[in-house]
Amino acid sequence: MRVTVDVVGEDTHEIELEADGTYADLLEPLEYSRHEVSIVVDGQPVPEDQPVEVDRVQVLRLVQGG
Secondary structure: OEEEEEEOOOOEEEEEOOOOOEHHHHHHHHOOOOOOEEEEEOOEEOOOOOEOOOOEEEEEEOOOOO
């Protein structure tokens, strides 16, 4: 399954995911910690351990360096 991950204010990535992949699995190639982002689908945050059932998600960075 191919999922488009839009990191808000940054980049968009195409991630290849196993059929039973979770939202947390989408973060691995992006090198973001679960503690610094929130994954959003249709404007609502989703649990990271939930299986991915959509082909596009947004990632909101909660912590940014400066």
